[in-house]
Amino acid sequence: MSSEPPVIPPLPPDQPLPGSRPQTVTLTTPQRSPWATYTLIGLNVLVYLLQQFSNNAYGFDLLAELGLKYGPAILAGEYWRLITPVFLHGSIYHIAFNLYALFVIGRGLEKQYGTARYLLLYFLSAFAGNVVSFIFSPAPSLGSSTAIFGLIGAQAVLAYQNRTLLGDRYRPILVNALTIAGINLVLGLSPGIDNWGHIGGLIGGSLFAWFAGPRWQIAGEYPDLRLVDQRKPAEVSFSALGVGLLFLAATAGIILTQG
Secondary structure (H helix, E strand, O other): OOOOOOOOOOOOOOOOOOOOOOOOOOOEOOOOOOHHHHHHHHHHHHHHHHHHHHHHHHOOOHHHHHHOEOHHHHHOOOHHHHOHHHHOOOOHHHHHHHHHHHHHHHHHHHHHHOHHHHHHHHHHHHHHHHHHHHHHOOOOEOOOHHHHHHHHHHHHHHHHHOHHHHHHHHHHHHHHHHHHHHHHHHHOOOOOOOHHHHHHHHHHHHHHHHHHOOOEEEEEEOOEEEEEEOOOHHHHHHHHHHHHHHHHHHHHHHHHHHO
16 A cells, blocks of 8 residues: 555635635735825815915915916916816815815725825816816806815726625615715705806716726735736726826817807
8 A cells, every 4th residue: 555645625715624714814905105195184284374374475365366267267368277266265164164075085095096096086086076067157266175076086987897806895885876976966066066166076086086096906815815916007007098188178168159
């Protein structure tokens, strides 16, 4: 007889050894520091302090006068007003609410998106929100909520597009994002709130997220498994260009017909 031990055929990967407990595998995504979110928060605070200094020194808010969304000024060629409102706020409550939302939502999205793609999402959402507000609302407006609504839309898209991997966890994430957006859009029906900006930011951010957001797949060999984003850099670049050109074209149409 041979002294070699018997050869035991391997079990299928989904079948545990007899008498053993099922193994739990933790899938990880790349860990990134959300420094862009913290930088955006810091810049917003700095600009707000400068706004208050201007109010105290000159009796009016010079930065808001130069940078808020104001249709006649945009028609006159001050196109920077389609992006600068994202750094301006009208009160301490306004900036506190927006920066709290940015802190809660932005950090997780930045870790999943990566800093460069996250910044594209943020500023495309802000631009889209201000363009839609410029088209549909004559009232001046300012605030970072255009960008934050884009982040909410991106969060919902991320959960939906990765629902197979997330399993049952994707539903509460999706419902939570849609609920937050819905509640704030209803609150935005109150006088003095630029709901068109919210709607535009939500549309712009969701569009970019749909075509450029992370699409996770499992990579590696058991038990060393990880999630890898399958979205190609070219897809991100073309999506950013496409969304930007879409809202640029809308702006150009209004300027050509009304200017």
